[in-house]
Amino acid sequence: xxxxxxxxxxxxxxxxxxxxxxxxxxxxxxxxxxxxxxxxxxxxxxxxxxxxxxxxxxxxxxxxxxxxxxxxxxxxxxxxxxxxxxxxxxxxxxxxxxxxxxxxxxxxxxxxxxxxxxxxxxxxxxxxxxxxxxxxxxxxxxxxxxxxxxxxxxxxxxxxxxxxxxxxxxxxxxxxxxxxxxxxxxxxxxxxxxxxxxxxxxxxxxxxxxxxxxxxxxxxxxxxxxxxxxxxxxxxxxxxxxxxxxxxxxxxxxxxxxxxxxxxxxxxxxxxxxxxxxxxxxxxxxxxxxxxxxxxxxxxxxxxxxxxxxxxxxxxxxxxxxxxxxxxxxxxxxxxxxxxxxxxxxxxxxxxxxxxxxxxxxxxxxxxxxxxxxxxxxxxxxxxxxxxxxxxxxxxxxxxxxxxxxxxxxxxxxxxxxxxxxxxxxxxxxxxxxxxxxxxxxxxxxxxxxxxxxxxxxxxxxxxxxxxxxxxxxxxxxxxxxxxxxxxxxxxxxxxxxxxxxxxxxxxx
Amino acid sequence: xxxxxxxxxxxxxxxxxxxxxxxxxxxxxxxxxxxxxxxxxxxxxxxxxxxxxxxxxxxxxxxxxxxxxxxxxxxxxxxxxxxxxxxxxxxxxxxxxxxxxxxxxxxxxxxxxxxxxxxxxxxxxxxxxxxxxxxxxxxxxxxxxxxxxxxxxxxxxxxxxxxxxxxxxxxxxxxxxxxxxxxxxxxxxxxxxxxxxxxxxxxxxxxxxxxxxxxxxxxxxxxxxxxxxxxxxxxxxxxxxxxxxxxxxxxxxxxxxxxxxxxxxxxxxxxxxxxxxxxxxxxxxxxxxxxxxxxxxxxxxxxxxxxxxxxxxx
Numbered sequence: 176x177x178x179x180x181x182x183x184x185x186x187x188x189x190x191x192x193x194x195x196x197x198x199x200x201x202x203x204x205x206x207x208x209x210x211x212x213x214x215x216x217x218x219x220x221x222x223x224x225x226x227x228x229x230x231x232x233x234x235x236x237x238x239x240x241x242x243x244x245x246x247x248x249x250x251x252x253x254x255x256x257x258x259x260x261x262x263x264x265x266x267x268x269x270x271x272x273x274x275x276x277x278x279x280x281x282x283x284x285x286x287x288x289x290x291x292x293x294x295x296x297x298x299x300x301x302x303x304x305x306x307x308x309x310x311x312x313x314x315x316x317x318x319x320x321x322x323x324x325x326x327x328x329x330x331x332x333x334x335x336x337x338x339x340x341x342x343x344x345x346x347x348x349x350x351x352x353x354x355x356x357x358x359x360x361x362x363x364x365x366x367x368x369x370x371x372x373x374x375x376x377x378x379x380x381x382x383x384x385x386x387x388x389x390x391x392x393x394x395x396x397x398x399x400x401x402x403x404x405x406x407x408x409x410x411x412x413x414x415x416x417x418x419x420x421x422x423x424x425x426x427x428x429x430x431x432x433x434x435x436x437x438x439x440x441x442x443x444x445x446x447x448x449x450x451x452x453x454x455x456x457x458x459x460x461x462x463x464x465x466x467x468x469x470x471x472x473x474x475x476x477x478x479x480x481x482x483x484x485x486x487x488x489x490x491x492x493x494x495x496x497x498x499x500x501x502x503x504x505x506x507x508x509x510x511x512x513x514x515x516x517x518x519x520x521x522x523x524x525x526x527x528x529x530x531x532x533x534x535x536x537x538x539x540x541x542x543x544x545x546x547x548x549x550x551x552x553x554x555x556x557x558x559x560x561x562x563x564x565x566x567x568x569x570x571x572x573x574x575x576x577x578x579x580x581x582x583x584x585x586x587x588x589x590x591x592x593x594x595x596x597x598x599x600x601x602x603x604x605x606x607x608x609x610x611x612x613x614x615x616x617x618x619x620x621x622x623x624x625x626x627x628x629x630x631x632x633x634x635x636x637x638x639x640x641x642x643x644x645x646x647x648x649x650x651x652x653x654x655x656x657x658x659x660x661x662x663x664x665x666x667x668x669x670x671x672x673x674x675x676x677x678x679x680x681x682x683x684x
Numbered sequence: 685x686x687x688x689x690x691x692x693x694x695x696x697x698x699x700x701x702x703x704x705x706x707x708x709x710x711x712x713x714x715x716x717x718x719x720x721x722x723x724x725x726x727x728x729x730x731x732x733x734x735x736x737x738x739x740x741x742x743x744x745x746x747x748x749x750x751x752x753x754x755x756x757x758x759x760x761x762x763x764x765x766x767x768x769x770x771x772x773x774x775x776x777x778x779x780x781x782x783x784x785x786x787x788x789x790x791x792x793x794x795x796x797x798x799x800x801x802x803x804x805x806x807x808x809x810x811x812x813x814x815x816x817x818x819x820x821x822x823x824x825x826x827x828x829x830x831x832x833x834x835x836x837x838x839x840x841x842x843x844x845x846x847x848x849x850x851x852x853x854x855x856x857x858x859x860x861x862x863x864x865x866x867x868x869x870x871x872x873x874x875x876x877x878x879x880x881x882x883x884x885x886x887x888x889x890x891x892x893x894x895x896x897x898x899x900x901x902x903x904x905x906x907x908x909x910x911x912x913x914x915x916x917x918x919x920x921x922x923x924x925x926x927x928x929x930x931x932x933x934x935x936x937x938x939x940x941x942x943x944x945x946x947x948x949x950x951x952x953x954x955x956x957x958x959x960x961x962x963x964x965x966x967x968x969x970x971x972x973x974x975x976x977x978x979x980x981x982x983x984x985x986x987x988x989x990x991x992x993x994x995x996x997x998x
Contacts, residue, residue, distance in 0.1 A: 328739045415743055434743040463751055465744045484744050517724050521748050575727050580745050
């Protein structure tokens, strides 16, 4: 029930002051088959060509808007949506994930709600409206709970959502909070049976004595209804907080990882799981390292990786033993002695690990950098990208206000040629692995005219500040982009900024 | 730095120093390294206990903060071990935490020095207090106690005597100070800011082979809070941190009188409001006289107050 933003179709391609595109055309630089896009050397990240498709809010706020077609969205943007008082903490988006086709986009928020957006179908009349996402389904996935043994609340915040590949008409996704994983089925209903014998049209039971004839119920069309039902609840398997879930490539199992353990589940069995990694020491006082993220290999159903708070990644093979405490590969980069500080360990803690679509590389995000590792080389990453190195001198303050513990995620594009991650001040960064170019963009309301081209941003680290630059001290550290997602085959990205979801796509002439 | 578009607090021409990693080889930087380490130590301690136990604290965060504290403790231990007279008493974490859980007030374990490898009796705290001041030239005695964020001390600090680098770190703390909701926290923030004024933010990790006095003072400060630290490691994550643990644990932590109104939602600017008076009470014994038997009694009162507060739920 979201208003589509009126599409202001820009006539000509604006040449961006930073990056002049050598040729007028912009080819698709994400080849669905997974091989590196042939035009990546020309278009780079497409820095000058990302446009805002739509900005979405959680439906509880949007429902207050009227449903007229020709409403002036800009007027609404100025008067209503801009009013911060409607934003509550429960609306803060905590995870974003496209499904395997990119048709659906799921978000989870701090209030335990899951909102699924669906891509607008291409139509002849409004070809420019393709690429916009509208609300498809909303449901309350998790409720707050209370652990009576420990006298502690269990947050309902959705930590992760993972889609299952579609195998029939319904969609399935896993959503998890700190303790419980749930499998949800999202299905459409556009027909309903009419003509029951024992019930009348309102559903009330009929007195059998009044029934004189029998009839066969028929299916009649009805308004499309999307319903979400919990099909499985996987509970009580984690003592510590779940930070990751990952669906296996066999589509029969999945894993859930908390701070100290990783469990392997079968989708059909909810009352037991296998523990495959356990790093809890016998004496908790000796605990110095926790698991921060875990993921299955995209093709090999026996292989998975997990990252730690000490900046290491372990690759495990489940064929080797039932309990994968001994890793098969161990990825760690030796510490750079010139950069040592009190906070070296904290900033080396990996907040996210992602396999490339090819399965050949893994990408890790620590506080200041993104690193790409080749699975065949354990002693150092093959690429390191600085996300916001200007924060290196601010680490003490960031430690004090807890920002140093922020967990940023990172994503690959469909062809593994570009990686993206978030930063502060609603900035997010893209790195083109082939051209080695990078861009900083901002997801903000002020700059979000529909179809407006995003202007690259720059942070100045000292000396003279140029006109368009922003100085490090002016950065807003409460506006952080932790969660982003990239469409599996197209250049469409979803960026979550607090309670706003921005969808950008590259501009196609 | 944390404000939304807050203006910069220091001269433009010093921008270039932001990104530099200043090596602590020169005199003032050695002290600033120690100061920064102490500040980080204090911040870490406050972080561990400033958590409204509505939801479970993040284990990752707790582990990282603990590692930080351990590392600082190790450093101090190594520095202290260079001077055999002042071997630090901080025990490795394998020591059973139960010994620190007993009712008796925080600093009573310092009273019988024989129970500790560190012979504190041979050190007069007053002397140890003075020497960092001498190191810092013009600063007066109270500076040593300002390391633990005594609010009155900073007003006597004259910034020009310390290193003139007022870098992003102190300005950032100024920003934090502005953002703090309560006055007590502002005080504490001001104390923290002033106490590290002139420190370079990136002192690097090189161990200063600085004067032993600063080490002594640090190790002394460490000695004063090893119980704290032990509790940190033992209760921070091993058992679930309940109110009982805080209540019956080493009452060192009671002095960190945290405002129950602080939100647990992890907003950007979080500063533990520390009751300055409580800190003063604790630190007074060190600055003026050796630990006297009467001091534990005072600590009892503070502890009782705290317990009463918690019970009454105020």
